[in-house]
Amino acid sequence: MKKPLIEVKELNLKFVSFEGIAHILDNVSFKIYGREIFGLVGETGCGKSVTALSIIRLLPKNSIIEGSIIFDEKNLLDFPEREMAKIRGRQISMILQDPTSSLNPMFKVGEQLCDAIKSNQPNRKDVKDYALELLKVLGFRESKRVFNSFPNELSGGMQQRIAIAIALSGEPKLLIADEPTTALDVLTQAQIVALLKDIRDKYGTSILLITHNLGLVAEVCDRVGVMYSGQIVETGPTEEIFYNTRHPYTLGLLQALPYNKPKDKPLPVILGNLPNPFNPPKGCRFKERCSRATKECENLKPKPYLISQEHSVACFNPLGDIIC
Amino acid sequence: MASFKSYLVRRIVLALLVLYFVITITFILSHVVPSDPAELYVGPKATKEQREKAIIELGLDKPLYVQYINYIFGLLKGDLGTSLRAHTPVLHDILVYLPATLEIVVIANIIALFIGILFGTFSALKKDHLEDHLIRFISVGGVSIPSFWFALLTQLIFFGILGILPLDGRLSTETQLFNPIKTITGFYTVDSLLNGNFPAFLDCLRHLILPATVLATYPIGLVTRMVRSMMVEVLNENYIRFAKANGFRENLIYYKYALRNALTPALMALGLSFAYSITGAFLVEVIFSWPGLGTYTVNAILENDYPSILGVTIVGTIFYVAINLLLDILQAYIDPRVRLQ
Numbered sequence A: 001m002k003k004p005l006i007e008v009k010e011l012n013l014k015f016v017s018f019e020g021i022a023h024i025l026d027n028v029s030f031k032i033y034g035r036e037i038f039g040l041v042g043e044t045g046c047g048k049s050v051t052a053l054s055i056i057r058l059l060p061k062n063s064i065i066e067g068s069i070i071f072d073e074k075n076l077l078d079f080p081e082r083e084m085a086k087i088r089g090r091q092i093s094m095i096l097q098d099p100t101s102s103l104n105p106m107f108k109v110g111e112q113l114c115d116a117i118k119s120n121q122p123n124r125k126d127v128k129d130y131a132l133e134l135l136k137v138l139g140f141r142e143s144k145r146v147f148n149s150f151p152n153e154l155s156g157g158m159q160q161r162i163a164i165a166i167a168l169s170g171e172p173k174l175l176i177a178d179e180p181t182t183a184l185d186v187l188t189q190a191q192i193v194a195l196l197k198d199i200r201d202k203y204g205t206s207i208l209l210i211t212h213n214l215g216l217v218a219e220v221c222d223r224v225g226v227m228y229s230g231q232i233v234e235t236g237p238t239e240e241i242f243y244n245t246r247h248p249y250t251l252g253l254l255q256a257l258p259y260n261k262p263k264d265k266p267l268p269v270i271l272g273n274l275p276n277p278f279n280p281p282k283g284c285r286f287k288e289r290c291s292r293a294t295k296e297c298e299n300l301k302p303k304p305y306l307i308s309q310e311h312s313v314a315c316f317n318p319l320g321d322i323i324c
Numbered sequence B: 001m002a003s004f005k006s007y008l009v010r011r012i013v014l015a016l017l018v019l020y021f022v023i024t025i026t027f028i029l030s031h032v033v034p035s036d037p038a039e040l041y042v043g044p045k046a047t048k049e050q051r052e053k054a055i056i057e058l059g060l061d062k063p064l065y066v067q068y069i070n071y072i073f074g075l076l077k078g079d080l081g082t083s084l085r086a087h088t089p090v091l092h093d094i095l096v097y098l099p100a101t102l103e104i105v106v107i108a109n110i111i112a113l114f115i116g117i118l119f120g121t122f123s124a125l126k127k128d129h130l131e132d133h134l135i136r137f138i139s140v141g142g143v144s145i146p147s148f149w150f151a152l153l154t155q156l157i158f159f160g161i162l163g164i165l166p167l168d169g170r171l172s173t174e175t176q177l178f179n180p181i182k183t184i185t186g187f188y189t190v191d192s193l194l195n196g197n198f199p200a201f202l203d204c205l206r207h208l209i210l211p212a213t214v215l216a217t218y219p220i221g222l223v224t225r226m227v228r229s230m231m232v233e234v235l236n237e238n239y240i241r242f243a244k245a246n247g248f249r250e251n252l253i254y255y256k257y258a259l260r261n262a263l264t265p266a267l268m269a270l271g272l273s274f275a276y277s278i279t280g281a282f283l284v285e286v287i288f289s290w291p292g293l294g295t296y297t298v299n300a301i302l303e304n305d306y307p308s309i310l311g312v313t314i315v316g317t318i319f320y321v322a323i324n325l326l327l328d329i330l331q332a333y334i335d336p337r338v339r340l341q
């Protein structure tokens, strides 16, 4: 069997604050292989961003993290900050949801890109040429003019492309993209998505694509993890998730897509809210919003199990073969 | 960039307007205060004729608006009037006293800039650790300690107990006698170096240390607090998290990317404290027998020597306005968002 590039194993994350202990991630496990785009989907607040921040080890100080994140046969969670700093940018890098606040407004984008290259490839002599080349790769025709621009002279899409250039400056093996298109208009979204795909094809970079846009997932992702309230409820290859849906929550997400809506019916919504992280319910976390919940779901926590070689689901009453 | 030029022109016009209003208001105020300028001019023992001559000489027989117009026209020719006490041109007096003040104020603010940035940055990076608490304690002290008290304390320690620094003045008597400084700019440190008079230069520095340190305490506290709070805010910004996530070297992140963003407000505060000290340092000047503009101002006010008061007001206002203008230009230089607006 193929060896994964990164394997997140039973990640548990808590935040400690005055209000108490918030249980944010519960036994999150997934793998990302080389040259793969892995999609992490789920609604707002389910813990997608904190999963990403756990991997790159930039969580706030009040967090307690358990489990392991195996990268290159080593557990990143054991790394001291000094070692981790060498991983960031060179092995794993990350772009953020809001491109307009990702770049420092005080410095020209070219300078920021050069600083990234100097930091991540200290032996490189042709820093500026390489920066201009990266800009070309990211589809900037007038790379010289862009190089000398300040961030707020560029559009959101352009800023996001600069951010991607910076993220690629150390030729990382894994690029984490946390909702890279959410803040952009539809056309620019498509452009960025195409770009991410290009990057994977060209450099073999694996991508962890965080999104709540299932359309995007269908378009580019090889495999998907569906997250609900800090747990991965279903994970598998994209076609499996879309055409062999097993978890009721995944089905809910799919049915909420506008193009799955029958003409005469309103868009279905998943009723209810996410459970309270300070006091997570016993048993299945989705039970209160689930139409298939039984007594079993009340008290016992469903464990993820494999239903085929790559497809796993955490549910006591999974759906059968449904085509939607 | 063209728009920035027109912005500058507008700012300069505005600055001149401010200056004009301040002059007018001070002129009116100093003339409605009950006093007898002619009496002050000729002294208490003068005869009636001398008094009347003085009234004509000073133009006090003319209506107030004529006096005002004459004063403004004098200003345009660079004439700030004649001191009622000393009978010397006010401009000349101010140019004698100003360099002494500038010398300590400039040094104090340079000290404050460096120490403030250092402390503020360090404090922010060590937020909520012992170092942070210590620096915050010091900076609160810096802004709240009364300067006259601190001045006396430093004199007690460094002159009285340790005996390693002079008590007051700009130069020791020996230097004035044996290594006198030929005045060129009025800044003794600069002049002594221009004279090639090294012993005098060292003596100058020794005299500068205490008053400059005392004057620096307030701006040190101010800049430290500003830089710390801005730095704490900036370190939470997305672009800092982004830079960290993408492997930017730590030094770059903290001392280039974060500090540059945290610096502007500190510079603004420092500029204003600088402008204030030009005439506002008199407590420190008096305690250190420092012949500066603050001392000059207080004496002028106490004796209602209105040409001197007006002169000092004008100089003080020019500094305020010029520094504000300079800060705006500086800010535009540092922050492209301002420049591009």
Ligand SMILES: Nc1ncnc2c1ncn2[C@@H]1O[C@H](COP(=O)(O)OP(=O)(O)OP(=O)(O)O)[C@@H](O)[C@H]1O
Pocket: A015, A017, A022, A024, A042, A043, A044, A045, A046, A047, A048, A049, A050, A051, A060, A212, A277
């Ligand atoms: N610093 C923090 N302290 C306490 N709780 C936090 C902190 N950061 C995030 N959380 C909580 O962790 C949970 C997961 O947050 P996260 O930002 O990962 O969600 P998300 O899935 O990325 O949502 P979105 O789609 O809105 O970005 C939320 O309930 C949030 O309130």
Ligand SMILES: [Mg+2]
Pocket: A048, A049, A050, A178, A179
């Ligand atoms: Mg998020």
